[in-house]
Amino acid sequence: MATAEVQLGNLPATAVQNRWVYQLGVLQTTLDRLDELHEQWLETRDSLPANAKPGTPVFDDALAEHHAESWSYLDDWACHSQALREINSTARDIPSPLAPPPTTVPAPGRRTPVRR
Numbered sequence: 001m002a003t004a005e006v007q008l009g010n011l012p013a014t015a016v017q018n019r020w021v022y023q024l025g026v027l028q029t030t031l032d033r034l035d036e037l038h039e040q041w042l043e044t045r046d047s048l049p050a051n052a053k054p055g056t057p058v059f060d061d062a063l064a065e066h067h068a069e070s071w072s073y074l075d076d077w078a079c080h081s082q083a084l085r086e087i088n089s090t091a092r093d094i095p096s097p098l099a100p101p102p103t104t105v106p107a108p109g110r111r112t113p114v115r116r
Contacts, residue, residue, distance in 0.1 A: 001028060004084045007091035015090050023083035030076045037073070041066040 001024065008020060044062050052058040 001031065001084070004087045007087050011087075011090060011094060015094055017083075017086065020083050020087055023080040026076055026080045027083070030073045030080075034070060034073050034077075037066065037070050 004024060008016065008024065041063075044066065045059075048058055048062060052062075054060070054063075
């Protein structure tokens with residue numbers, strides 16, 4: 001996320017898709033919410049009775065509730081994460097302002113291309 005934000009800030013305006021800023025915002029919000037839900041799950045899991053292990057109804061019900069709360073955020077991530085690849089691809093395809101574009105220079109002493 002941080003890399004995409006930096007890359008987006010360095011792209012020329014003509015190369016930027018309008019939706020990317022929105023999509024990065026959705027992804028950041030989604031990531032924050034998933035982190036919160038994970039912390040809540042850890043607290044819930046730690047508060048379960050000692051005999052509540054995977055496969056027991058108490059554990060499985062709590063985990064199912066956690067998963068149900070997470071699905072919409074995971075769906076948002078699935079829908080908008082392609083923006084990360086698109087930003088990275090665009091950043092890699094844009095010529096660097098720091099280096100001039102490569103030029104072709106004939107080898108010294110050669111005036112015509114070699115024919116094969």
